[in-house]
Amino acid sequence: xxxxxxxxxxxxxxxxxxxxxxxxxxxxxxxxxxxxxxxxxxxxxxxxxxxxxxxxxxxxxxxxxxxxxxxxxxxxxxxxxxxxxxxxxxxxxxxxxxxxxxxxxxxxxxxxxxxxxxxxxxxxxxxxxxxxxxxxxxxxxxxxxxxxxxxxxxxxxxxxxxxxxxxxxxxxxxxxxxxxxxxxxxxxxxxxxxxxxxxxxxxxxxxxxxxxxxxxxxxxx
Numbered sequence: 001x002x003x004x005x006x007x008x009x010x011x012x013x014x015x016x017x018x019x020x021x022x023x024x025x026x027x028x029x030x031x032x033x034x035x036x037x038x039x040x041x042x043x044x045x046x047x048x049x050x051x052x053x054x055x056x057x058x059x060x061x062x063x064x065x066x067x068x069x070x071x072x073x074x075x076x077x078x079x080x081x082x083x084x085x086x087x088x089x090x091x092x093x094x095x096x097x098x099x100x101x102x103x104x105x106x107x108x109x110x111x112x113x114x115x116x117x118x119x120x121x122x123x124x125x126x127x128x129x130x131x132x133x134x135x136x137x138x139x140x141x142x143x144x145x146x147x148x149x150x151x152x153x154x155x156x157x158x159x160x161x162x163x164x165x166x167x168x169x170x171x172x173x174x175x176x177x178x179x180x181x182x183x184x185x186x187x188x189x190x191x192x193x194x195x196x197x198x199x200x201x202x203x204x205x206x207x208x209x210x211x212x213x214x215x216x217x218x219x220x221x
Contacts, residue, residue, distance in 0.1 A: 003076035005043045007032070007107060015077065016110045019050075022064035028053040028085060029111040033102045038163070039181055043076055051080035051102075053088065053114055088115060096125040097132065097168045104177035122172065126219050129168040133216045136162055137209065144205075151205045159193060166191065172220050191215065 004010045010032075019030045034049045035041055050072075054061060065079055072079060083091065092099050092115075103115040136158065143154055163181055170178045170187055178184045185193050190211040 003043060004048060005076075010048055010077075011107075011109065013075070015072075015075070018068065019110045022068060023052070023054065026055050026061055027111050028055060029114045030109045031102075031111075031114045032107040032109060033105065033114075034080070035160075037105050037107060047073075047076050047078035049078050049080045050109055051114075052082045053111070054082055054084060057082040057084055092119075093121045093124050095128070096121050097128045097164065100125060100168055100171060100177070101164060104171075117177075120171070125168060126172055129165055129172065130216055130219050132165045133162075133169075133212060133219075136165065137212055137216065140209065155208070169215065169219055188215065 004013060016030075020027060023030075030050055030052050032048060032050055035046060036043075036048045052065070062082060065082075069079060088099070099115060100120060103117045103120075106114055108114070140154070140158060143149060144151065163184070166181075166184050166188060167178055170176075170184050174187070178187075181193065185191060192208065
């Protein structure tokens, strides 16, 4: 079986019908989210990630998905998380950054829209964005001590982790979810993208880290 290479191909494939048939009345929503909907996603290198909202996610109720896992893998589809509607309410407050992205950047494959966009828990989102950004800085500085460290290469790799945090900060400061990373970088003008970081300029490297530190100190404008 060939890999599914486009979103439209996935939506028009056998998979919406397969998931509806397999999960039947237990299915609330099957939806794409995460890296597969971000810029620079390549289906030749990474799978389409489908998560689910179910009326029950007991071990027995997940058996139909388990039976489809190998078939899905051959089509470049990965099954992600399963939630119940009741869990979503709690998880909004425990992991607001992750669920902000699910609410504002998803593609429904079968069933209903996964999460309503309103009622974002802003206080919790602010705390998580700050904690994630400070953790990012700690890990960056740790890596800078390793032999043959290449700041430019590492910054490009870490941008994949940094961007979801910056999206959350953009949302906190503007009240809107960004269209793309260019919009985020244009707004947060002191933060260059990974491709713009000099590999052999310690002053530029320190400027980059200091800019992220300043952003962590002022998450809400």
